[in-house]
Amino acid sequence: MTPESRRIARVLLDSPLPQLDRLFDYALPAEFGEVPLGVRVRVPLRTAGRVIDGYIVDIDTEDDADRPLSEVDSVVSTVPVLPERLHRHARRVADRAAGSASDVLRLVIPKRQVRVEKAWTGESPAPVVEEAAAERSQEILDVYEGLVAVLDDGGRAAVEAVPQLRDGGEAWAQLLAASATRMLAAGRSSILIVPDHRDLDRLLTALESLVPGESVVRYDSRQTNPDRYRGFLRTLEESPCIVVGNRSAVYAPVEAGLVAVWDDGDPLLGEQLAPYVNARDAALLRQELEQSALLFAGHTRTTDVERLVAHGWLQDVRAARRVLPKVVLSTPQEMEQPAAQRMPSSAFLAARTAAAEGPVLVQVSRPGFSPSLVCAECRAPARCPHCGGPLGARHRGAVPVCGWCGRSARAWACPACSSTKLRLASSGSERTADELGRAFPGIRVIVADSAHPVERVDAKPALVVATRGAEPLAAGGYRAVVLLDGPRMLQAPDLRIGEACLRWWSNAAALAAPGAPIHLVGVSGAVGMALATWNQAGYARSELESRAPLHMPPTARVALVEGSAAAVSRALVALGELALPADAVLGPVPVDSEDVPPRVRALVRFDYGAGSRVATVLRAAVVAEAVAGRRGRARNAKNTLSVRLDILDPEL
Numbered sequence: 001m002t003p004e005s006r007r008i009a010r011v012l013l014d015s016p017l018p019q020l021d022r023l024f025d026y027a028l029p030a031e032f033g034e035v036p037l038g039v040r041v042r043v044p045l046r047t048a049g050r051v052i053d054g055y056i057v058d059i060d061t062e063d064d065a066d067r068p069l070s071e072v073d074s075v076v077s078t079v080p081v082l083p084e085r086l087h088r089h090a091r092r093v094a095d096r097a098a099g100s101a102s103d104v105l106r107l108v109i110p111k112r113q114v115r116v117e118k119a120w121t122g123e124s125p126a127p128v129v130e131e132a133a134a135e136r137s138q139e140i141l142d143v144y145e146g147l148v149a150v151l152d153d154g155g156r157a158a159v160e161a162v163p164q165l166r167d168g169g170e171a172w173a174q175l176l177a178a179s180a181t182r183m184l185a186a187g188r189s190s191i192l193i194v195p196d197h198r199d200l201d202r203l204l205t206a207l208e209s210l211v212p213g214e215s216v217v218r219y220d221s222r223q224t225n226p227d228r229y230r231g232f233l234r235t236l237e238e239s240p241c242i243v244v245g246n247r248s249a250v251y252a253p254v255e256a257g258l259v260a261v262w263d264d265g266d267p268l269l270g271e272q273l274a275p276y277v278n279a280r281d282a283a284l285l286r287q288e289l290e291q292s293a294l295l296f297a298g299h300t301r302t303t304d305v306e307r308l309v310a311h312g313w314l315q316d317v318r319a320a321r322r323v324l325p326k327v328v329l330s331t332p333q334e335m336e337q338p339a340a341q342r343m344p345s346s347a348f349l350a351a352r353t354a355a356a357e358g359p360v361l362v363q364v365s366r367p368g369f370s371p372s373l374v375c376a377e378c379r380a381p382a383r384c385p386h387c388g389g390p391l392g393a394r395h396r397g398a399v400p401v402c403g404w405c406g407r408s409a410r411a412w413a414c415p416a417c418s419s420t421k422l423r424l425a426s427s428g429s430e431r432t433a434d435e436l437g438r439a440f441p442g443i444r445v446i447v448a449d450s451a452h453p454v455e456r457v458d459a460k461p462a463l464v465v466a467t468r469g470a471e472p473l474a475a476g477g478y479r480a481v482v483l484l485d486g487p488r489m490l491q492a493p494d495l496r497i498g499e500a501c502l503r504w505w506s507n508a509a510a511l512a513a514p515g516a517p518i519h520l521v522g523v524s525g526a527v528g529m530a531l532a533t534w535n536q537a538g539y540a541r542s543e544l545e546s547r548a549p550l551h552m553p554p555t556a557r558v559a560l561v562e563g564s565a566a567a568v569s570r571a572l573v574a575l576g577e578l579a580l581p582a583d584a585v586l587g588p589v590p591v592d593s594e595d596v597p598p599r600v601r602a603l604v605r606f607d608y609g610a611g612s613r614v615a616t617v618l619r620a621a622v623v624a625e626a627v628a629g630r631r632g633r634a635r636n637a638k639n640t641l642s643v644r645l646d647i648l649d650p651e652l
Contacts, residue, residue: 005061005062005063005065006027006028006061006062006065007027007028007030007059007060007061008025008026008027008028008059008060008061008062008069009025009026009027009028009035009041009056009058009059009072010023010024010025010026010056010057010058010059010060011023011024011025011026011041011043011054011055011056011057011072012054012055012057012082012087012101012102012105013043013045013052013053013054013102014052014053014054014055014102014105014106015045015052015102016100016102016103016274017626018100018619018622018623018626019623019626019627020045020102021094021100021101021102021623023057023058024043024054025069026043026069026070026071026072027069027070027071027072028059028071028072029071029072032072032075035056035059035075035078036056036078036080037056037057037058037059037080037082037083037084038055038056038057038080038081038082038083038084038086038087039055039056039075039076039077039078039079039080039081039082040053040054040055040075040076040077040079040081040112041053041054041055041056041072041073041074041075041076042054042072042073042074042076043070043072043073044070044071044073046070051073053076055081055082055087055105056072056082057082057087076112077112077117079117079120079233079236080236081109081232081236082105082109083236083253085253085255085289085290086105086108086251086253087101087105088289089251089282089285089286089289090104090105090108090251092285092288092289093251093275093277093281093282093285094275095612095615095616095619096277096281096285096611096612096615096645097275097276097277097281097615097645097646098275098559098615098616098618098619098622098643098645099274099275099276099277099619100274100275103273103274103275104251104275104277105251106273107248107251107271107273108232108248108251108252108253109232110225110228110229110232111225111229112229113225113226113229113230115226116226116229116230116233117229117233120230120233122233122236122237123237123239124214124234124237124239124241125239126187126239126240127184127211127212127214127215127239127240127241128212129181129184129185129210129211133181133209133210133211134181134182134185136178136209136210137177137178137179137181137182137185137210138178138182140174140175140177140178141175141178141179141182142320143162143319143320143321144159144175144317144318144319144320145317145318145319145320146315146317147159147179147317148182150293150295150315150317151179151182151183151258151293153293154257154291154292154293155293155294155315156287156293156294156295156308156313156314156315157294157295157296157314157315157316157317158295158296158297158301158305158306158308158309158314158315158316158317159175159295159296159297159298159317159318160297160298160299160301160316160317160318160319160536160537161175161297161298161299161510162175162319162322162323163299163324163325163506163509163510163534164323164325164477164510164512164514165473165476165477165510165511165513168475169202169205169206169473170202170206170473170510170511171510172262172297172298172299172510173199173202173203173205173206174206175297176192176203176206176260176262176295176297177192177203177206177207177210177211178210179258179260179295180192180207180211180242180258180260181207181210181211183240183242183257183258183293184211184215184240184241184242186257187240188240188255188256188257188258189235189240189241189242189243189254189255189256189257189258190242190243190256190257190258190259190260191243191245191249191250191252191254191256191258191259191260192242192243192244192245192249192260192262193245193246193247193249193250193259193260193261193262193269193279193283194244194245194246194262194263195246195247195262195263195266195268195269196246196266196268196469197220197222197246198455198469199262199263200218200220200244200245200246201455202473203244203262204216204218204244207242207244211242215240215241215242216241216242216244217231217234217235217241217242217243217244217252218231218244218245219231219232219243219244219245219246219248219249219252220245220246220249221246232252232253235252235253235254236253238255240254240255240257241254246268246269247268247269247270247271247278247279248271250279250282250283250286251282251286255290256286256290256292257292257293258292258293258294258295259283259286259287259292259293259294259295260294260295260296260297261279261280261283261295261296261297262297262298263297263298263299263503263507264278264279264280264296264298264302264304264305265298265300265302265496265499265500265503266503270648275644275645276644276645276646277646278646280296280302280304280305281646283296294314296314298503299503299506299507299509299510299536300499300502300503300506300507300536300540301536301537301539301540302499302540303496303499303540303543303544303547303554304554305540306537306540306541306544307544307554307555309537310541310544316537322534323514324534325509325510325512325516325518325534326512326515326516326517326518327509327518327520327531327532327534328346328347328350328517328518328519328520328532329520329523329524329528329529329532330344330346330347330519330520330521330522330523330524331344331346334346334521334522335522335524342427342432342484342485342521343482343484343521344521346519347482347519347521348439350480350482350517350519351440351463351480351482351519352440353480354478354479354480354516354517355440355443355461355462355463355479355480356461357461357479358459358460358461358462358474358476358478358479358513359457359458359459359460359461359462359463359464359474359478359479360462360463360464360478360479360480360481360482361464361466361471361474361478361480361481361482361508361511361512362432362436362463362464362465362466362481362482362484363466363467363468363471363481363482363483363484363485363504363505363508364427364428364429364432364465364466364467364468364484364485365467365468365484365485365488365489366428366429366467366485367428367429367430367449367450367451367467368392368394368428368429368430368431368449368451369392369393369394369395369398369428369430369431369434372390372391372392372403373390373391373392373393373400373422373423373424374422374423375414375416375417375419375421375422375423376419376421376422376423377414377417377419377421378414378416378417378419379423380414380415380416380417382400382409382412382414382422383415384402384404384405384407384409385409385412386402386405386407387402387404387405387407388404389402389403389404389405390402390403390404391403391409391412391422392428393422393424395430400412400422427485429447429448429449429452429465429466429467430447432465432484433445433446433447433463433465436463436465437463440463443461443462443463444460444461444462444463445462445463445465446462446463446464446465446472447465447466448464448465448466448467448470448471448472449466449467449470450467450470453470454466454470454472455472455473456472456473456474456475457472457473457474457475458474458475459474459475459476464478468489468504468508469504469507471507471508471511473511474511474513476513477511477512477513477514477516478511478512478513478516479512479513479516480512480516480517480518480519481508481509481511481512481516481517481518481519482519482521483505483508483509483518483519483520483521483523484521486501486505486520486521486522486523486528487522487523489501489504490523490527494649495552495553495648495649495650496648496649498526498527498539498543499539499540499543501527502527502530502531502536502539505520505531506531506534506536509531520532526539526542527539551583551605552650553646553647553648553650556605556606556607556608557605557606557607557608557611557614557645557646558603558604558605558606558645558646558647558650559603559604559606559614559618559643559644559645559646559647560601560602560603560643560644560645560647560650561588561601561602561603561604561618561641561642561643562591562599562600562601562602562641562642562643562644563599563600563625563640563641563642564597564598564599564600564640564641565588565597565598565599565600567621567625567640567641568588568600568601568602568641569588570621570624570625571617571618571621571641571643572585572588572602572604574617574620574621575604575614575617575618577617578610578613578614578617580604580606580610580614581605583605584604584605584606585602585603585604585605586602586603586604586605586650587600587601587602587603588600588601588602589601589602603647603650604618605650611645614645615645618643618645619643621641621643622641622642622643625640625641626640626641628640
């Protein structure tokens with residue numbers, strides 16, 4: 001470096017403002033010495049007149065020492081919390097979703113914990129996989145035809161998990177644990193992503209018998225801040241590890257040899273914060289950048305994954321010898337029975353016979369006693385007089401309570417017929433347990449839902465009434481499974497409700513003991529046949545074929561553009577220069593809100609090939625509106641324009 005030159009640091013600011021989503025040049029004072037890339041710094045923001053956080057992405061020298069540059073205020077820490085691979089991944093994800101890289105990094109980089117950082121050595125010993133664990137992992141992987149080659153060659157696969165219990169745990173958890181163990185034995189890290197804490201606990205249990213505990217790094221919101229930061233620092237080390245966590249774990253800065261996602265259709269894998277990227281999409285982008293092995297495992301197949309299988313981008317991997325659950329559909333005579341008879345005779349007899357031997361699972365759609373009430377005279381839905389929410393009953397004879405605001409409706413009167421009498425319109429988990437307790441005298445009844453979490457039940461006779469997703473594990477598996485409320489579940493106004501129901505039912509069926517009957521009550525048609533034949537991939541293919549002519553996701557990508565009428569109009573005009581199809585834009589239509597000025601919403605449908613151009617134009621529109629707002633054109637408007645890509649269930 002010549003006397004006339006100086007060091008400059010290119011800094012990514014930690015700011016939610018879209019106009020600041022770029023690298024800024026700052027002079028790096030000589031007194032800071034050698035500064036590693038990726039460290040936290042504090043830098044002045046001239047337009048705001050304050051100092052904010054940021055990360056050094058690059059350091060360079062320049063000869064133009066006369067160019068006016070602000071100096072880096074301070075180096076917060078010498079720990080490189082933003083390695084180049086993490087920045088590259090965050091930038092790629094943000095660009096695809098028309099978002100900010102800092103929003104992505106905020107999901108993965110925890111707040112600094114000084115004591116934890118000072119105690120961190122940065123050199124964990126290389127984990128050792130015992131020979132017995134390696135052999136056990138090989139046995140599990142050999143069940144799936146071609147899976148070992150996918151892992152060793154850095155391939156991509158959609159894996160149909162074996163729907164059964166094995167050695168006291170679920171086969172899917174052992175599949176992911178065995179895959180990560182093989183990678184660890186080869187000296188490579190793995191990232192295992194699951195939807196919720198129940199899946200996380202089951203996966204950690206499966207890993208306990210295969211790998212040393214210090215090689216497993218948890219990555220979930222239940223951790224304390226020090227534990228979360230301690231785990232993050234471990235992922236910065238060169239020593240391989242296995243990262244196990246929820247959706248944000250997909251960004252863990254390890255040099256991953258494997259990224260595996262379990263049950264990618266679960267909505268919990270969709271990020272609820274901007275830029276709203278699903279863990280599945282983030283995993284696809286990571287594999288594209290790093291060429292690691294990629295697995296999407298599940299008992300069912302989402303249309304998103306099936307589209308990639310159909311294009312040959314994912315390999316279809318299944319068990320070499322499939323042993324399928326025994327699913328029984330309702331007969332035509334049972335389908336004609338009154339709706340009041342929730343459990344037909346065949347399912348009732350199967351449950352009674354199985355309950356004498358062990359636990360029986362009864363899946364219902366909703367928790368509580370009676371989640372919804374109707375007028376006893378005209379059958380109109382009972383609504384809260386304060387907020388319009390649905391009224392429900394917590395137990396028989398209880399005062400109706402609103403499901404939205406929680407207020408009691410003691411003096412309720414039907415606005416349609418003025419009747420003051422209410423009728424129970426649905427049965428939740430508690431009411432179902434109450435009814436089955438009377439129908440099965442002498443058999444204990446266990447309720448498992450959000451208010452009564454149950455992780456495991458023993459092998460003694462019992463009726464386990466559980467809501468979807470809250471089913472506990474049973475020792476030896478359930479002796480019978482009864483899936484109730486299927487028609488009610490399928491009536492939800494959701495484009496993907498068929499996929500969702502098939503996923504709920506398949507996951508429950510996988511908890512059954514070998515040969516145990518699984519009764520799907522009141523459901524026929526394509527969804528029922530897909531479960532009965534265990535052909536979830538075929539159902540996903542048929543869904544893709546039906547959505548293609550309508551350009552509905554995932555056959556096309558969909559962007560939601562919302563804001564003031566003028567802002568949305570300007571964004572749509574900018575999109576018009578991309579020569580999208582004439583029917584690409586739906587709307588805009590007014591949004592039911594009290595915002596001033598009124599907000600409108602539009603949907604934009606486009607092919608995957610146009611994705612980068614659409615995202616670039618929409619991101620530029622967001623930045624332009626944000627800058628204009630600061631200059632006064634829309635000073636009174638709040639969030640004048642927002643953009644969200646890859647809407648799963650588009651609805652104007």
